[in-house]
Amino acid sequence: MARAIEFQNVTKSFRGSSQNAVNHISFTIEEGEFITILGSSGCGKTTLLKMVNRLYEPDNGKILLFGEDISAVDVVKVRRRIGYVIQQIGLFPHITVGGNIAMVPNLLKWEKEKTNARVEELLTLIGLEPKEFKDRYPAQLSGGQQQRVGLARALAADPKIMLMDEPFGAIDSITRLRLQDELLTLHQNMKKTFLFVTHDIEEALKMGTRVIIMNDGNILQFDTPEHIVSHPADGFVTSLVNSAKAKEEFWEKFK
Numbered sequence: 001m002a003r004a005i006e007f008q009n010v011t012k013s014f015r016g017s018s019q020n021a022v023n024h025i026s027f028t029i030e031e032g033e034f035i036t037i038l039g040s041s042g043c044g045k046t047t048l049l050k051m052v053n054r055l056y057e058p059d060n061g062k063i064l065l066f067g068e069d070i071s072a073v074d075v076v077k078v079r080r081r082i083g084y085v086i087q088q089i090g091l092f093p094h095i096t097v098g099g100n101i102a103m104v105p106n107l108l109k110w111e112k113e114k115t116n117a118r119v120e121e122l123l124t125l126i127g128l129e130p131k132e133f134k135d136r137y138p139a140q141l142s143g144g145q146q147q148r149v150g151l152a153r154a155l156a157a158d159p160k161i162m163l164m165d166e167p168f169g170a171i172d173s174i175t176r177l178r179l180q181d182e183l184l185t186l187h188q189n190m191k192k193t194f195l196f197v198t199h200d201i202e203e204a205l206k207m208g209t210r211v212i213i214m215n216d217g218n219i220l221q222f223d224t225p226e227h228i229v230s231h232p233a234d235g236f237v238t239s240l241v242n243s244a245k246a247k248e249e250f251w252e253k254f255k
């Protein structure tokens, strides 16, 4: 297995802040892993993700993708190789669903036929009938449907690495469960490496082959879901695990 993503002592601070948003972080992710990142608001999850596709540059340290130091690679090239799903979905409102999904293939100047075939393939994959949805505009879709189009757009050029920042944050729990399962099936069928940010411990433990738990710019634990539950590294992780268990007790009342 290749090393897909490697952080070597990476630090990022923002002007005006007394502490580092990401603080001397090192880790290695193997190709094909599904890594979830869990932590409270403001702990540095988005900052970490944005350094992988060079939307932010680290102050110190190195980031390697498949062994290559990304600071030496053209920014545009780095980004086109990486799928990125942002929390706010970010579809272009004046461009059709099909056009949104075709964005990167068009930038890469794929043949029209190849792009069309890819758009139809992806719409089918995410459960939206191409004939019905391809020529609609984003505003003519529900939030959950837009979210899926965002996922299709990120997958379009078949990137080896997928970054997803709370992709299901604003979606109802029924659709969310279905999208989680769809994404897990996608992951099983493709040799892709996922970095998936979430606020939700259940989502993190369900989706992740391993889970990164962050607090105040630091990684507290990077481990399998099973090991995090059975051996939480410190008080913060313990309280996260306990918060999920408290929910279970809540449901007991209705049995």
Ligand SMILES: Nc1ncnc2c1ncn2[C@@H]1O[C@H](COP(=O)(O)OP(=O)(O)OP(=O)(O)O)[C@@H](O)[C@H]1O
Binding pocket: 014, 015, 017, 021, 039, 040, 041, 042, 043, 044, 045, 046, 047, 048, 199
């Ligand atoms: N562009 C920026 N300029 C200044 N400070 C920033 C910037 N982006 C993030 N920060 C600060 O860096 C810290 C980490 O922010 P980040 O967005 O990475 O958190 P997060 O874990 O993604 O939080 P959330 O769960 O709320 O999305 C925060 O204190 C935030 O205020």
Ligand SMILES: [Mg+2]
Binding pocket: 045, 046, 047, 165
């Ligand atoms: Mg964030």
